[in-house]
Amino acid sequence: MDDVRAKAQELYRIALDDASWRPELVTVERGWTDPEFADVLRLLNRLGLFVPSPETRNGWTALAPDTALRNLLLEEEQHTGALLSAVQQTRAALAQVVTDFQPVHARELSSVQMEVVTGAANVSAALEDASQRVEREVLSLHPGRALPAEMVEAGLERDRLALGRGVQIRTIHLGSAAAVPHMTAYLRRLNTAGAQVRTAHTLPLRLIVVDRSLAIVPAPEPVDGDIAAVVLRGETLVGVLRGIFEHCWAAASVLGEAGTAASTAAPEGEGGWQPTGRHRELLRMLEGGLTDETMARKLGVSERTVRRLVSELTERLGAASRFQAGVCAVRLGWLDD
Known part of the structure; x- marks a missing residue:
C-alpha cells in the first residue's frame, strides 16, 4: 500500500506539471506494470484528486487538494442527505402503519379469544352457558367410552330444549360407545327428537362447536390435576375446528333405526x-x-x-x-x- 501511495504522489506531481501527460510514457519511463498503474489511478480517483475528463488525451484532470476535499465533503453531504431522507420516509411509513393498520390488526386479534376453564363444575357451567346461547347449530365429536347414564340424560334434556328452539344438532359418537345399552337408547331418542347422529370407529378429539363462533375443547393437560377445557371465540379459529368436524362427519356412519351404525356388520365377500x-x-x-x-x-x-x-x-x-x-x-x- 505504501508503494501505491508513493507512486500516486509521483503521478500527481507529473499531472500538475503537465496536464497532457501520456500514460504509456509514464509507465515505460518508471517501469510500472499495468496493474500497478491501475491501482494508482483508483487511489487518486477515490481521493478526488483525479476526475475523469474526456477533453484530455489521458482522460483525467488533476484537481487541487482543497478542491478535492470540498468535493468529497459535498458528496458526503449529499449521501447523508439522502440517508436522512430515507430515514424520514421510513419513519413516516412506520407512523402510517401504526396509525392506519395497527388498529385493524388489533381488532382482528380481539376477535379471537381463549379462556381456560378449570374444574368439573366450571366446565359444566361453560357447557350450560353455551347451550343457552346457541341460536343456529351445535356440532360435536365424542371420543372415549360411554358417559354415565345420568350425564347422558341431563345432556338429552338440554339438546331437546335447543331442538325445540329450531337449533340444528349434528353429533358423532364412537361406535363402541353407541353399542352400550344406555347410549344406544340415548342416541335413538336424540335422533327421534330431530338431531342428526352418526358413529365413527375413531375420532381425533372431543369438540363442541356453537354457531360458528364458539368452540370448546379439552385442555391439552389437566390444570393442577383437575379437569380443564379451553373455550375459544372467533370465527376464524372456530372455522378451522368446524372443518375438522365436517371431515369426520363425511367419513362417519349414519345411525340405523335400531340406534346403532347402519353398516357395522362384516359382509361375506367372494x-x-x-x-x-x-x-x-x-x-x-x-x-x-x-x-x-x-x-x-x-x-x-x-x-x-x-x-x-x-x-x-x-x-x-x-x-x-x-x-x-x-x-x-x-x-x-x-x-x-
Whole structure:
C-alpha cells in the first residue's frame, strides 16, 4: 500500500506539471506494470484528486487538494442527505402503519379469544352457558367410552330444549360407545327428537362447536390435576375446528333405526370373511405402531377388547404375528380405502 501511495504522489506531481501527460510514457519511463498503474489511478480517483475528463488525451484532470476535499465533503453531504431522507420516509411509513393498520390488526386479534376453564363444575357451567346461547347449530365429536347414564340424560334434556328452539344438532359418537345399552337408547331418542347422529370407529378429539363462533375443547393437560377445557371465540379459529368436524362427519356412519351404525356388520365377500370398519381402523393403528393402551383409548374400548380384535384379525388372516397380519391386510387391499 505504501508503494501505491508513493507512486500516486509521483503521478500527481507529473499531472500538475503537465496536464497532457501520456500514460504509456509514464509507465515505460518508471517501469510500472499495468496493474500497478491501475491501482494508482483508483487511489487518486477515490481521493478526488483525479476526475475523469474526456477533453484530455489521458482522460483525467488533476484537481487541487482543497478542491478535492470540498468535493468529497459535498458528496458526503449529499449521501447523508439522502440517508436522512430515507430515514424520514421510513419513519413516516412506520407512523402510517401504526396509525392506519395497527388498529385493524388489533381488532382482528380481539376477535379471537381463549379462556381456560378449570374444574368439573366450571366446565359444566361453560357447557350450560353455551347451550343457552346457541341460536343456529351445535356440532360435536365424542371420543372415549360411554358417559354415565345420568350425564347422558341431563345432556338429552338440554339438546331437546335447543331442538325445540329450531337449533340444528349434528353429533358423532364412537361406535363402541353407541353399542352400550344406555347410549344406544340415548342416541335413538336424540335422533327421534330431530338431531342428526352418526358413529365413527375413531375420532381425533372431543369438540363442541356453537354457531360458528364458539368452540370448546379439552385442555391439552389437566390444570393442577383437575379437569380443564379451553373455550375459544372467533370465527376464524372456530372455522378451522368446524372443518375438522365436517371431515369426520363425511367419513362417519349414519345411525340405523335400531340406534346403532347402519353398516357395522362384516359382509361375506367372494374371498370369504371381510373386516369391519373397526377392524380396518385397528389395522391402520397397528401399522402406525400404536400400543394396545393407545388403540383402546382411540376406539373407546378396553385393552382386552383390543387384544381380542387383534386375535380375530391374525386368526382370520392366518398370520403368526401382528406385523404379518398388517402385511396380509395390505396385500388384500383392506387398507386402500
